[in-house]
Amino acid sequence: xxxxxxxxxxxxxxxxxxxxxxxxxxxxxxxxxxxxxxxxxxxxxxxxxxxxxxxxxxxxxxxxxxxxxxxxxxxxxxxxxxxxxxxxxxxxxxxxxxxxxxxxxxxxxx
Amino acid sequence: xxxxxxxxxxxxxxxxxxxxxxxxxxxxxxxxxxxxxxxxxxxxxxxxxxxxxxxxxxxxxxxxxxxxxxxxxxxxxxxxxxxxxxxxxxxxxxxxxxxxxxxxxxxxxx
DNA sequence: TTATTATATTGCAATATTACGATAAATAAT
DNA sequence: ATTATTTATCGTAATATTGCAATATAATAA
Numbered sequence: 001x002x003x004x005x006x007x008x009x010x011x012x013x014x015x016x017x018x019x020x021x022x023x024x025x026x027x028x029x030x031x032x033x034x035x036x037x038x039x040x041x042x043x044x045x046x047x048x049x050x051x052x053x054x055x056x057x058x059x060x061x062x063x064x065x066x067x068x069x070x071x072x073x074x075x076x077x078x079x080x081x082x083x084x085x086x087x088x089x090x091x092x093x094x095x096x097x098x099x100x101x102x103x104x105x106x107x108x109x110x
Numbered sequence: 111x112x113x114x115x116x117x118x119x120x121x122x123x124x125x126x127x128x129x130x131x132x133x134x135x136x137x138x139x140x141x142x143x144x145x146x147x148x149x150x151x152x153x154x155x156x157x158x159x160x161x162x163x164x165x166x167x168x169x170x171x172x173x174x175x176x177x178x179x180x181x182x183x184x185x186x187x188x189x190x191x192x193x194x195x196x197x198x199x200x201x202x203x204x205x206x207x208x209x210x211x212x213x214x215x216x217x218x219x220x
Numbered sequence: 221t222t223a224t225t226a227t228a229t230t231g232c233a234a235t236a237t238t239a240c241g242a243t244a245a246a247t248a249a250t
Numbered sequence: 251a252t253t254a255t256t257t258a259t260c261g262t263a264a265t266a267t268t269g270c271a272a273t274a275t276a277a278t279a280a
Contacts, residue, residue: 001237001238001239001240001263001264001265002236002237002238002239002263002264002265002266002267003237003238003239003264003265003266004135004136004137004237004238004239004266005137005161005162005238005239006136008136008137008140008160008161008162009136009137009139009140010140013136013139013140013143014136016133016136016139017133017134017135017136017138017139018134020130020131020133020134020139021130021131021133021134021135022134023126023127023130023131023134024127024128024130024131024132024133024134025114025127025131025267025268026114026116026118026119026123026124026126026127027114027115027118027119027268028127029119029123029126029127029130030118030119030120030123032208033123036208036211036212036215043226043227044225044226044227047226047227050118051115051118052115052118052268052269052270053269053270053271054226054227054228054270055227055228055229055230055269055270055271055272056268056269056270057227058227058228058229059228059229059267059268059269060268061227061228062228063267074276074277076225076226076277076278077224077225077226077227077276077277077278078225078226078227078277079226079227079228083212085212088205088208088209088212089209091205092205092206092209095198095201095202095205096202098142098146098198099198099199099202101146102146102193102195102198105146111233111234111235111267111268111269111270112233112234112235112236112237112266112267112268112269113234113235113236113267113268113269114236114267114268114269115268115269135237135238137238154255154256154257157256157257162238162239162240163239163240163241164240164256164257164258165239165240165241165242165257165258165259165260166238166239166240167257168257168258168259169237169238169239169258169259170238171257172258173237184246184247186247186248186255186256187246187247187248187254187255187256187257188247188255188256188257189256189257189258
């Protein structure tokens with residue numbers, strides 16, 4: 001197969017999985033880290049920062065954008081990318097809830 | 111290619127990506143959700159809960175285990191799976207740091 | 221207009237993932 | 251010992267991902 005059976009899961013589960021999947025590659029974590037590190041929004045110096053070819057970086061940026069983790073503004077010939085908080089906040093909400101539940105049932109388990 | 115160039119990234123970036131990738135499938139989010147919902151540790155009723163074939167579930171469990179998100183104890187013919195907190199805590203630490211940095215630079219951006 | 225610069229898209233090869241049927245392995249029950 | 255139960259593994263098909271060279275696109279600069 002190769003395709004996930006998304007229809008078997010809740011909208012929330014699919015949503016969280018999409019965000020997590022977008023973060024599931026070290027290049028994309030590196031891009032997020034870099035966008036957080038630099039104060040100004042960044043475009044193509046990501047290519048200099050990360051040792052991957054330009055089309056590969058472009059593809060990773062696209063996936064982060066599709067997942068709602070980053071957004072981009074055209075500014076001249078360059079495109080200024082930056083973190084889009086929405087998806088990350090959705091994820092954080094899920095994750096904090098998860099950790100709260102975990103603490104409540106500590107030691108109930110193997 | 112199809113293989114990530116992990117050597118280009120830091121150990122931390124690779125570690126976070128591995129955990130995120132393991133969470134990057136709705137079935138695995140559903141498994142995590144289920145393990146959190148039930149009070150006792152769970153084995154094969156995950157197969158009843160999630161509409162995927164047993165080998166598929168087994169494979170997803172293996173990936174969660176490899177990422178350190180769950181652990182399993184043999185108990186008779188069954189295997190009792192439960193959440194393993196370590197990886198999730200590592201991830202949460204990364205994520206909280208990310209959100210802290212984000213708040214500091216609000217409005218600096220596109 | 222013709223470069224130049226920055227990014228995206230296309231096309232492709234290598235590899236990984238997802239899913240499942242068939243089967244194996246391991247323990248428990250009869 | 252035989253049978254049932256539970257989970258893992260193997261093999262395989264369909265699809266997705268990763269990465270890059272080549273090329274296209276779009277905006278600015280000369």
